[in-house]
Amino acid sequence: MRDKPQLPGHIQAAIDRNLARQNRDAFGRPADSAGATWEGRDLSGPGIDGSTNPLHAFDTDDGLADDAWTKVSQDLIDGNADEKDVFKVLEKIRVFAAVVPTVAETSHHTHVNHNGHEHTVESDKESDVALVSLTSADGRGALPVFTSIPKLTAWYKEARPVAVWMPRACLSAVDEGNELVVVDPGATLTYVVRRPAVYALAQQQQWTPAYEDVQIAQELSELTDLIPGLAQLAMAPGRGVATQTTDGTVVAGGGAGPELALVATPNDPSDTIGNKLMLSTLQTLIADQELLAQRADTVEIMLGSTG
Template sequence: MTEMPKKALPGHIAAALAGAGGQTDSAGQPWAGRDLPAQEKYHNFDSDDGAMDAGFAAAMAQLAAGVGTEEQVVASLATARVFIPIVAQLAEQTVGENGLVSDKESDMALVTLQGPDGRKALPVFSHAAALTRWHPEARPVAVYAARAALSAVAEEAQLLVVDPGSQRPFVVRRPAMWALAQQRQWHPSYVDVAVESILRESVSVLGNSAVVDISAGAGQGIESLWDNSAEPARRLVQGGGTGPELCVTITLLPGLDQLEVNDVLSRLQEYWAGHEHFASAVDSIQIRLRHPQQQT
């Protein structure tokens, strides 16, 4: 097989990624070789009215109606313009002859958040008004969502949060955020056939006879709690949650004690963590144990 020549990253993208630790992501996947838009494309918003991207709005409406998926929402973000909040940050102060302290220099900095699980998140907004309501003093900077994802990587953030504090926030978890940054299609781990294959492989490779069956599905962590103007109560939608997004159901032989169960789980999780595709495709896992006589 002939190997295709590697593509060099544009200078501005390489510089941004240098701040995130080099030319590979934390799973060792190279950022190079991706078809990322040129720098001028990221800033070509002279006629932007600040409204929500139509494709993103449609995908969110379908998710709210129960006929769409979070995969479709992330796909819509691949071509959507979003707003990043930038705030002034004091760099240096000076004391005048009158003894009063005044600002001498200030820098513009990205705003970051801390998620419920302690992870760092970069907030972005689908329309300018949402950003202004969230932080009236922040300057909205229009970028494509792919550029926002790159900024999140450079800031060592693990999450990209669209419209935090709104009626319909949407969290883009690490694997989807990386896919946006690399301009490639994202498939959730719970529908990834390769992830399912690795789970089954882990049982056979480890020769663990205590495991009767293993399977993958969507975890409860994909759910988001949204307000709906047409309904009096908030309700759950199947997408945009913080995780865990992958539910692994393990059927065990009956009669195992807690030490034996812990050993099985430890060995399986160690195998999964050491698999390159699994580590890059899965953000977090929910494990459900059952016995053969239990019904799903």
């Protein structure tokens, strides 16, 4: 009778660690965290959102883009939708996060060859997976997500897709320290979801673009009388709200640049020195506006014209 083959030590050690962490019932059988044995358990039943698997919402997922996303992205390109319309779709769709394998623990073994020379061999003891993340032009972290598997593999063929609801993806982005979520990088339309919208999706709350936020406008209106030389302060979409498709079509939403423009109209456009002081004072005062900091991703100040 042949002896049972021996597994490599690091593999056997990993198996032993996993077995040691398993929950067991009173009779020593594998069980869940409540001590209920897995043996004989019936996991059949109706699934989530049409799935046949009660534990998985994406059992029947074909890996293609959701029809709602296809429609709203085309409407955005055609000028028939805006950022609010896109947000409403993102609240409800499945996306794919990209993960790659990583080494969680490495072992080093020293060997001596026949000449008496030592050399070290490095081998993986444990592996894990990690979310792929990006760094935006302004240095902030960004989580890429994809509306379909083909778009993910076209962007990074070594990555593996993990299906997740968009709000859950945004929650993971926040947990990982990312302020932005980039939808379909490298595709015809790449759409950037900025920090306030990411946070709103993660918390499943409503969101209004900063340039349409009435409460921000009310807060800023109180600053007008405090700034010498300022006649009027207005809000408008920032230059970074718009983006372009790969064929150069300008799209009014999904850009990564400044979200909110504050247009400061002076009492005297010809007073160059006075207007510089006005803009400097405005910049100092808005830095202390907590609501603005929370609801506006990035702000640019522009000098308006009285003409």
